[in-house]
Amino acid sequence: MSTSSSRNPLELVDRYLQAVRFWLPKNRRQEDLLAELGEDLRSQIEEKESELGHALSTDEISEILKRCGAPMLVASRLGPRRHLIGPTLFPVYEFVLKMVLLWILVPVFIFIVGPATLASTNGDWGKTVLVTLGNLWSGAFVAAGIITLVFAILERTRAIADINCKWDPSSLPPLQKPERKTSFVQTICELAFNVFGLVWLLLVPNHPFLILGPATAFLKLGPIWHTFYVPIVLLTVAVIVRLAVALARSQWTAFPLWSQLLQTAVSLLLVHYMIQAAGHTVQGDWHPFVTIADGVRSSEQYVRYTTIAAVVNVSLLIGLVGTWLGVCIGGAVQTWELLKHIRKNRSVSQQPASVQLR
Amino acid sequence: MYVTYCMSNGSQATTEVFENLKLELRRGCLTLAVLTQLRTERYGYTLRKALADDGLEIDEGTLYPLLRRLENQGLLVSQWREEDKRNKRFYRLSPVGEQILEQLLGEWQRINTSLSKILQEA
Numbered sequence: 001m002s003t004s005s006s007r008n009p010l011e012l013v014d015r016y017l018q019a020v021r022f023w024l025p026k027n028r029r030q031e032d033l034l035a036e037l038g039e040d041l042r043s044q045i046e047e048k049e050s051e052l053g054h055a056l057s058t059d060e061i062s063e064i065l066k067r068c069g070a071p072m073l074v075a076s077r078l079g080p081r082r083h084l085i086g087p088t089l090f091p092v093y094e095f096v097l098k099m100v101l102l103w104i105l106v107p108v109f110i111f112i113v114g115p116a117t118l119a120s121t122n123g124d125w126g127k128t129v130l131v132t133l134g135n136l137w138s139g140a141f142v143a144a145g146i147i148t149l150v151f152a153i154l155e156r157t158r159a160i161a162d163i164n165c166k167w168d169p170s171s172l173p174p175l176q177k178p179e180r181k182t183s184f185v186q187t188i189c190e191l192a193f194n195v196f197g198l199v200w201l202l203l204v205p206n207h208p209f210l211i212l213g214p215a216t217a218f219l220k221l222g223p224i225w226h227t228f229y230v231p232i233v234l235l236t237v238a239v240i241v242r243l244a245v246a247l248a249r250s251q252w253t254a255f256p257l258w259s260q261l262l263q264t265a266v267s268l269l270l271v272h273y274m275i276q277a278a279g280h281t282v283q284g285d286w287h288p289f290v291t292i293a294d295g296v297r298s299s300e301q302y303v304r305y306t307t308i309a310a311v312v313n314v315s316l317l318i319g320l321v322g323t324w325l326g327v328c329i330g331g332a333v334q335t336w337e338l339l340k341h342i343r344k345n346r347s348v349s350q351q352p353a354s355v356q357l358r
Numbered sequence: 359m360y361v362t363y364c365m366s367n368g369s370q371a372t373t374e375v376f377e378n379l380k381l382e383l384r385r386g387c388l389t390l391a392v393l394t395q396l397r398t399e400r401y402g403y404t405l406r407k408a409l410a411d412d413g414l415e416i417d418e419g420t421l422y423p424l425l426r427r428l429e430n431q432g433l434l435v436s437q438w439r440e441e442d443k444r445n446k447r448f449y450r451l452s453p454v455g456e457q458i459l460e461q462l463l464g465e466w467q468r469i470n471t472s473l474s475k476i477l478q479e480a
Contacts, residue, residue: 029426036402036422036447043403068418077419 009058013041016065023075033078041068084152093151100147101140103248109136110237125202184247191243198236205229218296218305219312224277224288231270239263254345257338264331271324278317289316388416390466392424393459396434399450401441425449433458 017038024030044064045056056064068074085093109132117135118128200210209216242259249255278288290312292305299305391414395405402422409416428434433455438447451459 032447033422033426035445037418039401039444039446040403040406040418040422042444074419077417078423 009056009061010042010045012058012061012065013038013045016041016068016071019071020075020078023072024079030079037074037078041065083155084148085155089151089155093147096151097144097147100143103244105136105140105143107241107244109139110240124206126206129199129202184250187243187247191240191247194236194240194243198233198240201233201236212290215290215308215312216293218293218299218301219290219309220293222287222289222291222313224274227277228270228274235263235266235270238266254338254341257334257341261331261334261338264327264334268324268327268331271320271327275317275320275324278313278320286310287313289313388414388420388424389428390459390462392421392428393433393451393455393462396449396451396455397459399448401446401448403446405449428455 017034020037021030021034024034041064045061048060048064049056052060069077113135114128114132117131118125121127121131204210204221208221211221212219242256242263246252246256246259280288287309290309292302292309296302296305391409391412392405395408400408402418402425405425406416406418406421425434425436429436429449433452434449435452436447436449438445440446
């Protein structure tokens with residue numbers, strides 16, 4: 001490609017048109033538009049010249065071109081309006097994308113791909129989480145690409161155009177009751193917190209440092225965790241599912257109330273059994289939650305470590321009792337909320353239809 | 359400082375809303391103005407100048423696609439012709455365009471009358 005650098009000021013117009021042409025699709029219509037734009041610019045220059053009484057300098061022509069706009073911007077105005085997915089289809093596209101990525105892909109990876117990976121990595125939780133997250137990322141990327149492609153094809157073929165003819169008012173969803181709902185942001189935060197908690201829980205068996213910190217050097221997790229680890233993980237997964245359903249089905253106003261109460265009841269039972277199990281004394285050696293690591297049993301500081309372990313065990317037991325009390329109070333409040341909701345629903349269903357619609 | 363930031367952000371948002379509404383308001387009016395001006399044959403630049411002289415500025419990137427659209431809809435006819443040793447594209451209203459313009463002007467008068475009435479009542 002050759003470039004010219006002649007000193008003719010009008011050459012600037014041709015260079016400008018060439019730059020605009022670069023951003024336009026190559027067809028006859030655009031050439032026509034470009035010819036017209038060129039003619040308009042030359043007319044402006046001609047008029048300015050007759051007004052000033054002399055031929056315009058490069059700077060003066062530059063001013064006219066600047067006023068017309070940057071080539072890319074002018075091309076975007078002159079060219080056909082282009083979008084991959086138009087305003088009619090975009091809300092549907094957004095909905096499908098959200099459904100597939102959040103409510104199909106994520107649960108499939110948590111409940112199917114994750115456990116399958118765990119089996120293939122011989123129970124290495126850290127590796128499983130990393131591999132599953134990596135696969136989830138590439139899966140989400142491919143799924144988003146395919147959905148975008150399908151919608152782009154629908155947009156081009158205008159397949160959605162006959163939706164308006166098939167629309168039936170009787171298929172509209174029922175009115176949502178004006179119930180005070182848990183805030184969307186609150187549920188999202190809870191969900192994120194629980195997912196983070198689940199990941200942390202899954203990592204703990206292979207990385208006890210995450211729970212014991214520097215004390216890993218002389219402490220290890222006690223026997224109680226072997227019994228209660230799986231129920232705790234399952235409970236966390238159930239909480240995540242509950243929050244996900246509450247998000248996806250915001251019109252189910254009663255669901256968050258009773259599912260939370262159910263979750264509280266299960267948690268209460270779990271904490272109760274943990275306290276009970278912790279109360280059992282094994283051969284006079286009481287180390288239910290944390291015990292002395294095998295490597296330091298013959299250490300000189302063994303007695304000191306035993307004292308630390310005892311303090312940690314007692315603290316954890318007190319913490320568990322406190323949790324049990326807190327969960328009991330929470331359960332009472334939630335039962336009250338659920339009863340209030342049921343009573344309110346009954347009174348609404350007894351009102352005449354005209355009042356309910358208001 | 360925070361108050362100044364909020365105020366400047368607020369006025370920026372107001373300006374943006376105004377600009378968008380102005381654009382919407384102008385869109386229909388521009389079509390009407392262009393069709394009316396093209397009762398007489400003109401080429402792009404003189405049309406733009408005539409509109410600007412009457413207080414309706416329109417840039418090249420808006421006018422030429424609009425002319426093309428109106429031509430595709432059959433409201434305008436155009437031809438390239440040489441004038442002053444330069445090729446120029448001349449536009450004028452087609453017979454269909456004349457009919458549509460009359461209907462549009464009638465509609466415009468009705469809207470204008472209604473709006474004047476509403477403004478008087480307010």
